Amino acid sequence: MPINDNEVRLAALEALPSWSWGDFAKDPPQTVQLMRLEPNGWHALIAYLAGPSWVYQEPARSDPVAATGGTDQRVDAATAGTVSGDADGTAAHDEMARYLADAGVPEPPRQVQWMLCLPQGVTEWELEHACRLAAQEVDPRDHRRIAHEVHASLRVLLNGRMPPLSW
16 A cells, blocks of 8 residues: 555556446535536546546536527526537537547546546645656657546545555
8 A cells, every 4th residue: 555655646646446437426525615617628637537426417507698690698497407409519519529539548427527626725726736747858749648637636636545455
């Protein structure tokens, strides 16, 4: 069992987690500080690497404002959060899935929003900064190496805040 940040980092660099997206809870835990992870490759990578101990998923919601002819109109509450036709995000999801596949991460479910439960004492900025710092020295085209570095950074950041068996 790793006991210090260096050992945690080395253990995390050895392999990416093997959980599946189905392991992520669909109900929010009782916590006060949540970080919304945007539906893009970078944040999907962070969601997967942080894992089901720290991230839950909920159905994606779209913005309840629709642009029509240069003006904004409110969308009926019954249709707010629904997506149809070409606006269903298929192209964006496919691009995200390719990015994740290059990183060695399985394709996430469609139309999902991830929420990361920030541990006490960790801010959104600190989490983002730690992940970006981990990836900055890696060739941006080497998604697999980026994933390993971000995984190690997340494990060090969360060390002592999650049971080692969950990663």
